[in-house]
Amino acid sequence: MQNNSSESKQFIIKRLEEEYNYKKITFLIENPDKSEKDFIENEITIIKKTNDEFDRKCNLTDDEVYEEIKKEKKYLNSCKYATTSEIEEFLKHSLKQYREKFKHTEKKGFKSIFYNTKLKNFLKTEKNINVKENKSLLLKGxxxxxxxxxxxxxxxxxxxxxxxxxxxxxxxxxxxxxxxxxxxxxxxxxxxxxxxxxxxxxxxxxxxxxxxxx
Structure with a gap:
């Protein structure tokens, strides 16, 4: 069981690495004045917003979820021809799907940890490079x-x-x-x-x- 968990994490990390490289190239092509550090910080901002919204939806009450569902186009279309009991059944089924989709999972945190680790390692490497470069640029200290x-x-x-x-x-x-x-x-x-x-x-x-x- 532990091996399966380890393999699952390795698979997720591999996928995140592939996603990272693809997104980084796309970001730098579209933003030639930006750096890899800008890309990482931008991704961290996006991930935080996504996670915050995910957490908000995880903590909604059933009534609040129903209100969310009622705003969806799928619900509005169903109401045109459905009976009251059919609408109620639709809402119950949609609530179940909603709860399955928005629930706290360990997997959700991997992406945030991955990109924050990338930023930490990047800043560490950048600092080491700057120290070496700065020493070579000094005149009499x-x-x-x-x-x-x-x-x-x-x-x-x-x-x-x-x-x-x-x-x-x-x-x-x-x-x-x-x-x-x-x-x-x-x-x-x-x-x-x-x-x-x-x-x-x-x-x-x-x-x-x-x-x-x-």
């Missing part, structure tokens, strides 16, 4: 600010002068710089115009080590 990155790009790659000679509108130049530095267009414009405000470190020693001040 501190992260480079936007203006410092711009200064380095100019010193090594001559970004500013190369952008200025392009035969395109200024807004397009700001957008290109924004792409390169991973910032918004307004900050890119302020950098190129010299109006970006920040407390920059002296990078002389950094450039000396690279042999760029010789």
């Amino acid at each position: 501190e992260k480079l600010n936007l203006s410092e990155r711009y200064t380095i790009a100019n010193k090594i790659l001559k970004i500013d002068s190369k952008l200025r000679i392009l035969n395109i509108q200024d807004l397009q130049k700001y957008q290109l710089l924004a792409y390169i530095l991973g910032c918004d267009k307004d900050n890119a414009r302020n950098l190129m115009n010299g109006t970006y405000k920040s407390k920059d470190r002296d990078l002389t020693d950094f450039f000396n080590d690279l042999g760029l001040n010789q």
Whole structure:
């Protein structure tokens, strides 16, 4: 009996994995600006709403269930030609079906646990990646600010002068710089115009080590 339960859980998890991969691909295609994390959080929201509604229906009284049934198209169509006793019989049968459909089960919780575990694991992996990346981006123990990155790009790659000679509108130049530095267009414009405000470190020693001040 225990083996059957274990096999059942494994089957459910397998199906959830298949569903996860299919839905994730569909979500990312339809929302190119979103990430896998956005997909998982969206699914968790949907699952919570579905579970909340499921729980509400589980806890309805018989009279409340009858009211739910009476709103259905199937009931309204049946009332057109049925007698009073037939309608009563229909309601009793519908109530039984309703109770079978909406009852508390262990299976219902699997999906919520599955997606919350996915999110937890994703955030853990993302945190580990960020820690590794952040360490490699530190200069003398501190992260480079936007203006410092711009200064380095100019010193090594001559970004500013190369952008200025392009035969395109200024807004397009700001957008290109924004792409390169991973910032918004307004900050890119302020950098190129010299109006970006920040407390920059002296990078002389950094450039000396690279042999760029010789």
